[in-house]
Amino acid sequence: MANYFNTLPLREQLNQLGVCEFMSNDEFLDGVDALKGKKIVIVGCGAQGLNQGLNLRDSGLDVSYALRKEAIEEKRASWKNATDNNFNVGTYEELIPGADLVINLTPDKQHTSVVSAVMPLMKQGATLSYSHGFNIVEEGIQIRKDLTVIMVAPKSPGSEVRAEYLRGFGVPTLIAVHPENDPEGKGLEQAKAYCVGTGGHRAGVLRSSFVAEVKSDLMGEQTILCGLLQTGSILSFDKMLEKGIDAGYASKLVQYGVEVITEALKHGGVTGMMDRLSNPAKIKAFRISEELKTIMRPLFQKHQDDIMSGEFSRIMMEDWANGDANLLKWRAETGETAFEKTPAGDVKIGDQEYFDNYTLMAAFIKAGVELAFETMVEAGIKPESAYYESLHETPLIANTIARKKLFEMNRVISDTAEYGCYLFDQACKPLLADFMKTVDTDLVGKNFNEGKDGAVDNQELVEVNEALRSHPVELVGTVLRKAMTAMKAIKTA
Amino acid sequence: MSLVNIKDLSVCYGAKTVLHNISLVVNPGEGWVIRGESGSGKTTLGRTIAGSVRHSGDVTIHFNTQSPLPATTLFVESWYRFTNLEGDRNFYYQQRYNHQQRRDTVTIARELELFGKEHALNNVRLQELIATLDYTRVLDEQLFEISSGEHKKLQLIKALWLHPQLLIIDQPYTGLDVKSRGRLNELLNAYTGNGGTLILISNDTELPACVNRFAMLKDGRLSTDETAFRFEEKVLKPLPHFLKEPPQYTTQTLIHMKDIHVRYDDKQVLSNIQWQVNAGDRWLLQGHNGSGKSTLLSLITGDHPQAYANDIKLFGVQRGGGESIWDIKRRIGLISPELHWYFDANATVLQSLASGFFDSNGLYRQLRYMQKQQLDELLKFLDLYDVKNELLTTLPLGKQRLALLGRTIIKNPQLLVLDEPCQGLDQQQTQYFNKLVDEISRNGVTIIYVGHFETQLPACITHKLVLENGRSIENNRIATQSR
Ligand SMILES: NC(=O)c1ccc[n+]([C@@H]2O[C@H](COP(=O)([O-])OP(=O)(O)OC[C@H]3O[C@@H](n4cnc5c(N)ncnc54)[C@H](OP(=O)(O)O)[C@@H]3O)[C@@H](O)[C@H]2O)c1
Numbered sequence: 021m022a023n024y025f026n027t028l029p030l031r032e033q034l035n036q037l038g039v040c041e042f043m044s045n046d047e048f049l050d051g052v053d054a055l056k057g058k059k060i061v062i063v064g065c066g067a068q069g070l071n072q073g074l075n076l077r078d079s080g081l082d083v084s085y086a087l088r089k090e091a092i093e094e095k096r097a098s099w100k101n102a103t104d105n106n107f108n109v110g111t112y113e114e115l116i117p118g119a120d121l122v123i124n125l126t127p128d129k130q131h132t133s134v135v136s137a138v139m140p141l142m143k144q145g146a147t148l149s150y151s152h153g154f155n156i157v158e159e160g161i162q163i164r165k166d167l168t169v170i171m172v173a174p175k176s177p178g179s180e181v182r183a184e185y186l187r188g189f190g191v192p193t194l195i196a197v198h199p200e201n202d203p204e205g206k207g208l209e210q211a212k213a214y215c216v217g218t219g220g221h222r223a224g225v226l227r228s229s230f231v232a233e234v235k236s237d238l239m240g241e242q243t244i245l246c247g248l249l250q251t252g253s254i255l256s257f258d259k260m261l262e263k264g265i266d267a268g269y270a271s272k273l274v275q276y277g278v279e280v281i282t283e284a285l286k287h288g289g290v291t292g293m294m295d296r297l298s299n300p301a302k303i304k305a306f307r308i309s310e311e312l313k314t315i316m317r318p319l320f321q322k323h324q325d326d327i328m329s330g331e332f333s334r335i336m337m338e339d340w341a342n343g344d345a346n347l348l349k350w351r352a353e354t355g356e357t358a359f360e361k362t363p364a365g366d367v368k369i370g371d372q373e374y375f376d377n378y379t380l381m382a383a384f385i386k387a388g389v390e391l392a393f394e395t396m397v398e399a400g401i402k403p404e405s406a407y408y409e410s411l412h413e414t415p416l417i418a419n420t421i422a423r424k425k426l427f428e429m430n431r432v433i434s435d436t437a438e439y440g441c442y443l444f445d446q447a448c449k450p451l452l453a454d455f456m457k458t459v460d461t462d463l464v465g466k467n468f469n470e471g472k473d474g475a476v477d478n479q480e481l482v483e484v485n486e487a488l489r490s491h492p493v494e495l496v497g498t499v500l501r502k503a504m505t506a507m508k509a510i511k512t513a
Numbered sequence: 514m515s516l517v518n519i520k521d522l523s524v525c526y527g528a529k530t531v532l533h534n535i536s537l538v539v540n541p542g543e544g545w546v547i548r549g550e551s552g553s554g555k556t557t558l559g560r561t562i563a564g565s566v567r568h569s570g571d572v573t574i575h576f577n578t579q580s581p582l583p584a585t586t587l588f589v590e591s592w593y594r595f596t597n598l599e600g601d602r603n604f605y606y607q608q609r610y611n612h613q614q615r616r617d618t619v620t621i622a623r624e625l626e627l628f629g630k631e632h633a634l635n636n637v638r639l640q641e642l643i644a645t646l647d648y649t650r651v652l653d654e655q656l657f658e659i660s661s662g663e664h665k666k667l668q669l670i671k672a673l674w675l676h677p678q679l680l681i682i683d684q685p686y687t688g689l690d691v692k693s694r695g696r697l698n699e700l701l702n703a704y705t706g707n708g709g710t711l712i713l714i715s716n717d718t719e720l721p722a723c724v725n726r727f728a729m730l731k732d733g734r735l736s737t738d739e740t741a742f743r744f745e746e747k748v749l750k751p752l753p754h755f756l757k758e759p760p761q762y763t764t765q766t767l768i769h770m771k772d773i774h775v776r777y778d779d780k781q782v783l784s785n786i787q788w789q790v791n792a793g794d795r796w797l798l799q800g801h802n803g804s805g806k807s808t809l810l811s812l813i814t815g816d817h818p819q820a821y822a823n824d825i826k827l828f829g830v831q832r833g834g835g836e837s838i839w840d841i842k843r844r845i846g847l848i849s850p851e852l853h854w855y856f857d858a859n860a861t862v863l864q865s866l867a868s869g870f871f872d873s874n875g876l877y878r879q880l881r882y883m884q885k886q887q888l889d890e891l892l893k894f895l896d897l898y899d900v901k902n903e904l905l906t907t908l909p910l911g912k913q914r915l916a917l918l919g920r921t922i923i924k925n926p927q928l929l930v931l932d933e934p935c936q937g938l939d940q941q942q943t944q945y946f947n948k949l950v951d952e953i954s955r956n957g958v959t960i961i962y963v964g965h966f967e968t969q970l971p972a973c974i975t976h977k978l979v980l981e982n983g984r985s986i987e988n989n990r991i992a993t994q995s996r
């Protein structure tokens with residue numbers, strides 16, 4: 021199997037990277053009609069499998085589960101999940117041949133083996149669906165030419181997919197049709213119907229392509245979403261310890277600070293976040309974020325280049341073949357950092373204090389969001405896709421750090437994201453060593469405004485505000501946030 | 514010496530004065546009840562005594578240092594919030610029917626174990642309390658799986674187990690069935706008998722014998738004159754026009770259930786239920802805590818996955834026959850304590866009512882002109898118009914309930930499922946609400962009403978289904994009452 025993206029001519033690469041359209045509500049007026057009465061068989065009954073299936077059934081569709089033989093025989097959790105909820109469960113042989121739509125919701129690492137087992141059993145003209153495109157794009161698996169291949173990717177963990185559906189809402193979702201496998205031209209209709217069945221159409225749907233989804237997803241999670249949040253958290257904590265700030269306070273400031281600070285992104289983008297700082301702090305954060313962008317840009321570019329060329333997936337798949345040796349080693353190292361091992365102190369920190377005493381994090385986030393966005397767009401990814409995979413998801417990931425620090429973040433995100441996150445973190449820390457020497461406690465640990473008179477130069481403030489507001493991620497963000505009329509606080513992975 | 518001594522206590526929330534110059538002395542061993550309408554300041558007074566509210570004036574508490582009882586005040590909230598294992602609170606009311614192979618919250622047994630450890634309490638006493646309140650059944654369940662009545666019991670068990678010198682309970686009876694109320698009263702008598710001092714915040718009339726002192730709050734002012742306590746009956750305004758329209762029935766039999774069985778692992782929740790509800794019927798559904806009432810209703814409201822494994826016809830359509838749960842919900846107005854408990858905390862009063870048009874928990878869609886008109890009418894009818902832009906959660910509990918009741922009728926549905934709609938409401942509010950139900954029922958709407966107390970039911974009831982341990986023990990038409 022060859023990396024699919026690399027087999028494409030440049031023109032087609034750009035073409036597929038550029039598929040990106042925020043769909044309007046009236047594209048979903050047909051509801052679930054395109055799948056009504058069709059046999060839907062979901063392979064795997066884990067976090068996504070169970071919850072998507074429950075939603076699809078509650079939307080009036082016919083859902084059953086095909087599990088591997090061992091799972092049924094040993095009555096594993098996946099089997100219990102499906103049978104406890106009164107679904108019909110069977111083996112591949114029993115269920116796949118009758119299926120009109122087969123939804124593959126097994127872990128990404130297993131996709132090649134699962135799809136290879138399932139595909140020969142699928143009936144002529146059926147549809148195969150994914151919730152992530154890695155297998156198609158990076159592993160380049162070839163799907164039988166009579167089959168339609170679609171993707172419906174909720175941008176949230178399975179439990180949220182279910183919770184939001186039952187609340188009468190949904191989670192933002194990305195849909196796509198694989199251009200190599202749309203022999204009857206029915207892919208988009210089915211993907212839309214499937215998306216309605218999970219409730220995604222209520223929360224904002226982005227029509228994308230397998231290629232754009234994978235390349236932007238990988239880039240976002242490695243750099244700003246997980247990588248930089250990890251690096252920034254560890255460096256901030258270490259700096260505070262070095263400067264004699266109370267460890268419990270430092271731990272709490274870092275653990276919850278990312279969540280509080282990035283919460284402001286949800287409502288007002290980078291500008292909204294920066295507006296929470298005092299004027300002098302805002303100008304300072306702006307200046308150091310410019311400095312950070314200069315230092316980190318080559319690293320962001322390297323990640324994007326390796327993702328585009330397939331180099332990243334090549335080395336990661338090598339690690340898969342090697343029993344996840346690197347992944348496990350890095351995971352263990354992360355568990356041993358001082359930040360991870362210091363429990364948050366029993367101190368009260370008010371919302372504003374997180375901004376005033378952790379100006380450095382606002383600078384990290386501004387730099388990371390803008391860099392990830394700029395780098396993706398330079399690589400041919402459309403601004404809307406880049407927005408989703410950078411700014412939009414940052415608060416959702418920050419949430420997981422607030423829950424149980426970096427260990428929790430890395431547990432919730434996919435193995436692929438986790439691997440990429442460590443890769444970035446390894447390279448980024450040394451890169452920032454000199455910069456961190458210039459950082460003092462006014463930026464992290466103590467109130468930036470303390471002992472300053474709050475005066476700023478008018479001209480300078482106007483320039484900074486202008487630069488913030490006119491950044492392309494802000495321009496596209498303003499439009500998208502408005503479009504998602506009922507944007508809600510939703511977690512994701 | 515007195516235990517609690519309050520002098521010139523005042524409490525302000527922003528510009529609003531909630532308690533005015535209150536003075537009160539509570540002596541050791543006394544049993545007090547504090548009454549007052551929703552919003553009169555009862556809960557604030559309780560919290561202030563417990564020390565969690567900023568106030569002016571003096572509140573002094575002198576614990577008895579010789580007593581073996583913990584020298585502390587415990588305030589049992591009428592409404593409390595628990596978190597899941599990840600520290601979040603983003604539950605949804607249908608969650609307890611969505612079985613997954615994972616633990617979201619701790620079990621009741623574990624919760625009690627942790628509480629006992631924290632306060633170094635004796636397990637024998639716990640077992641007695643569990644037995645008295647009939648609580649063994651739920652010990653292995655997770656926090657989000659139990660009903661509001663069972664949560665109330667959990668709070669009470671903890672409080673009585675701790676046995677502090679001063680115990681303040683806000684709405685002790687909410688959600689408890691008749692039997693549990695009696696048992697609780699016995700336990701409260703024993704509590705004061707053992708040297709405890711009790712303050713109940715409640716408008717209920719069947720209080721334990723140990724309650725011998727009385728206070729009443731009105732608009733934040735306290736009076737201990739028992740004769741001053743009389744609720745004025747609230748008169749119903751004329752019903753909004755849209756609620757007089759008869760519902761559009763598409764079939765004569767709304768619900769047809771045959772041999773209903775629901776079980777989780779080894780626990781049978783419903784057995785062999787047969788039930789038919791016809792258009793215009795007004796059913797009372799009764800049974801003690803845990804008898805299966807809410808589970809039965811969840812099969813009707815599209816909230817329970819086991820509906821797919823049972824023989825159920827709703828509005829003429831077989832469950833699992835390709836209908837969506839939204840097709841079902843469209844025809845139903847639902848309220849339950851759990852729906853209230855897990856309702857969207859960011860919704861305003863207006864948004865809460867409006868969400869009834871879409872059967873969503875919170876408002877996620879644009880309203881049309883006619884819908885806005887209808888909302889305004891209903892808000893005015895319910896006396897909620899002035900607070901329509903306030904967050905639902907900031908209103909007194911009774912008002913919140915009223916808003917969610919408005920949510921059930923806003924679309925004038927075929928079927929109203931009112932699962933303990935008056936839970937947490939005082940007598941006056943309950944009367945008012947039941948009159949409202951009677952009034953609405955004139956348009957021919959079908960009703961299923963869950964209520965524990967014979968004296969607190971609407972008059973329009975025509976049928977009755979009684980459950981015991983998941984089985985039906987009574988299922989028939991009842992003698993029509995005068996209306
Ligand atoms: N998690 C998220 O937040 C998220 C969000 C969007 C998209 N996705 C995508 O959704 C897909 C599923 O992810 P998930 O998080 O739901 O996975 P998961 O919870 O780990 O569930 C995987 C399921 O697949 C089964 N399985 C594992 N290995 C298998 C094999 N070799 N053959 C057959 N079945 C196997 C497992 O059951 P048994 O082991 O019992 O057989 C289990 O039921 C992935 O493509 C992922 O990228 C995930």
Ligand SMILES: [Mg+2]
Nearest residue numbers: 660806807932
């Ligand atoms: Mg109940």
